[in-house]
Amino acid sequence: MAKKPELKEEERVKPVIVNETYIGSYIDSELGGKHVSNKSYEKYYGKMIKPTWNSKT
Numbered sequence: 859m860a861k862k863p864e865l866k867e868e869e870r871v872k873p874v875i876v877n878e879t880y881i882g883s884y885i886d887s888e889l890g891g892k893h894v895s896n897k898s899y900e901k902y903y904g905k906m907i908k909p910t911w912n913s914k915t
Contacts, residue, residue: 880894885907887894900907 880896882894882896883899884894885896885899885903
């Protein structure tokens, strides 16, 4: 089996951090150390996913 040729430094694709609105399927979570949430899902599911806490004390 033949080896892949090594890419030169200038030929490699450099990673780019993209900062844009999250539109994935996670309702409220953390990905890669960053908080993500789908605002549309939060609005639709409302208190089913984030009930308000009422302390009895």
